[in-house]
Amino acid sequence: MNQKASYFTLGFLIGGLCATLALSCWIHSGGNSHRKVLKLAHGLETTHPVHVGMEFMKKRLEELSGGKLSVDIYSGGALGSEIKCLEQLKNGSLDMTKASCAQIGTFVPQMHALCMPYVFRDSGHYWRVLDSDLGRNFLGFMRMDGLMGLCFYDAGARCFYTSKKQIHSPEDLRGMKIRVMNSRADMDMISAFGASPTPISAGETYTALAQGIVDGAENNLPTYYTSAHFEVAKNCTIDEHTSIPDVLIIGERSWNSLSENERKMLAQAADESSRFQRELWREKTGEAKKALLGKGVNFIEVDKSEFRKVAESIYRHYDGTDIGGLIKKIRGIE
Incomplete structure (x- = not known):
């Protein structure tokens, strides 16, 4: 009798557990067993x-x-x-x-x-x-x-921002260490400006700026704001070198x-x-710039043609390649 009671109790507990798991799965799926x-x-x-x-x-x-x-x-x-x-x-x-x-x-x-500097007009x-x-x-x-x-x-136009030295022309980038994504096109561009490209993950960029591991970074305005990079790099140059x-x-x-x-x-x-x-994106870019001004960011307007002229030298690396052909197609669209 005791053994039967034990089996009955065990069966009851297992059944209850299965019912609970089934209910949990049903709730997670919103009550729809076919939900993917x-x-x-x-x-x-x-x-x-x-x-x-x-x-x-x-x-x-x-x-x-x-x-x-x-x-x-x-x-x-x-x-x-x-x-x-x-x-x-x-x-x-x-x-x-x-x-x-x-x-x-x-x-x-x-x-x-699609990552080349000034490939989009x-x-x-x-x-x-x-x-x-x-x-x-x-x-x-x-x-x-x-x-x-x-x-x-849309990830907007990317601009340089720095912790100390302001960037008014391409020459100001010479000798600076700039955080970039781990991308050949990005690193080629930074090198063309005479700076040292330093690949660092997005999550580590704030610390790298704060500790002086890099002198600056580059990104779009909403990311510059939401990542709080403006707290440690208050000089932002509106050169809009890439739109990736x-x-x-x-x-x-x-x-x-x-x-x-x-x-x-x-x-x-x-x-x-x-x-x-x-x-x-258009709405949030305007909001970000307004918020950044309120946080004391120094926006620096520059002659983009000077930056575009320096960046043009990068394109020679792609002459005769598949990427070079794609660049011509991009530029050929009116």
Whole structure:
């Protein structure tokens, strides 16, 4: 009798545990047992316009799928650097990420063409290129490396900012140590200006500036503000040397696991988020500049043609190459 009672009790406990686990899974899925959730990681703060764009994409995907397809977003480098996240996409341990074309170029060299200094004439030309068939070709290049480019996000124009010495002309950069992304195009540009390119991860840049490991860095205004780099580097030169797009990417393994209809919904949500985010970027760039002025940042307006002339020397390295051909196509778009 006691043994039967023990079996009954054990069975009751196991049954209760299974019911609890099932309920937990049901709640996590929003009560929909067929809900599919993609995992997306990136290194930006949640206030950044690109993160907000991805949140919009998530919302639209849930609306289009009736809640059956969603995205969990891990921000602030919680799952590693951009390079680490790209590697995770390739091995299938992560579904999606956001990465700069400069970092994607580590795996897909053609993307370096989008990272060249002053390759875009202005913001209008930037989006005419990215929205064109050529822009779609750039997203397609990633297929060769197990990645799928879904859309471009605006990452603005990048400017130099320094902790001590102000930059009024290219000559002022000579001898300075400037933090850059680990990108050949970026390092070539800094070297052309006579400075020393110093690759440092985004998460370590604040400390590097504060401790004098580097004299300055370069980025767009919203990132300069949200990363609080202005606290340790208050001189910002508006030279707008590069406009390097961000890309929303899904791993090819994850893409292949989706049904045809799920792929269409994800592609539509991504496209809509790109158009939402580029409008938001313009708004947030103005807000960031106003906030930075309030924080005591010294904005330095310069003759960009002087910087453009120096940077032009970099293009000779790409003559006769595939990247050189892509640069000509970019510049050929009216």
